[in-house]
Amino acid sequence: MIEFYSYFRSSAAWRCRIALNLKGVAYNFKSVHLRHREQRADAYRTINPQGLVPTLVAGDLTLGQSLAIIEWLDESFPDPPLLPADRDRRAEVRAFSQIIACDIHPLQNLRVLEYLGNTFGADKAALDGWCGEWLGSGLRACEAIARRQDGKFAFGDTPTLADICLVPQLASADRFHVDISGLQRLAGIRSACLALPAFADADPMVQPDTEPSAT
Numbered sequence: 001m002i003e004f005y006s007y008f009r010s011s012a013a014w015r016c017r018i019a020l021n022l023k024g025v026a027y028n029f030k031s032v033h034l035r036h037r038e039q040r041a042d043a044y045r046t047i048n049p050q051g052l053v054p055t056l057v058a059g060d061l062t063l064g065q066s067l068a069i070i071e072w073l074d075e076s077f078p079d080p081p082l083l084p085a086d087r088d089r090r091a092e093v094r095a096f097s098q099i100i101a102c103d104i105h106p107l108q109n110l111r112v113l114e115y116l117g118n119t120f121g122a123d124k125a126a127l128d129g130w131c132g133e134w135l136g137s138g139l140r141a142c143e144a145i146a147r148r149q150d151g152k153f154a155f156g157d158t159p160t161l162a163d164i165c166l167v168p169q170l171a172s173a174d175r176f177h178v179d180i181s182g183l184q185r186l187a188g189i190r191s192a193c194l195a196l197p198a199f200a201d202a203d204p205m206v207q208p209d210t211e212p213s214a215t
Contacts, residue, residue, distance in 0.1 A: 002027040005047065005055040007034045008207040011105055012066040013054040014168040017207075019070045021198035022159065023077040027056075031209040034110055067101050070161060082161050093155050093162045096145055100165040104138035107131070108172055131176035139173060142166065143183040152192040159193060167193050171204075 004027040006013040039051045048055040056063045074082045083090045116122040154162035193199045
């Protein structure tokens, strides 16, 4: 049985939950409360030396990093595929996904925001401005790329890794009060995704460790 270490509001863990749901893979949920600093405890760092979520454990395999986890799931449980069969389309999907996972999301990470606050005295307004700059510019690039594609999802009529990355990132934009009202293509993709149970059931507000008062 797969063990999955997660936190309800982690965007990276959210991506993996979507992938697990799309694949229909059962797993044992393990909560790691980021606000309580459980990720920094020695017990967790023996599992994931980075002290980050998510972590997937399957037998002798221990994996951090959401994109690595999702691609492992895709290769281990091939149906439905999360990457196109065509080589060039696979590269396009990976590039779109990496804009989010490698360029946008790390700049909103809890440890980054805490460092900005603790070291440079950034208050909430400054942190919201920081997130607005990097989330806004990155998502506008995603909008431009998605507009080149046909279909109700980012790359066609079935969800891929790109959609898995996009939905949590749009939620982060909402959380940080980033104006994404002009990103109509991305809005349509999100609506199509959330109509699927695999996406809806991965939402942070329906997870075992959800804090209903969280904003």
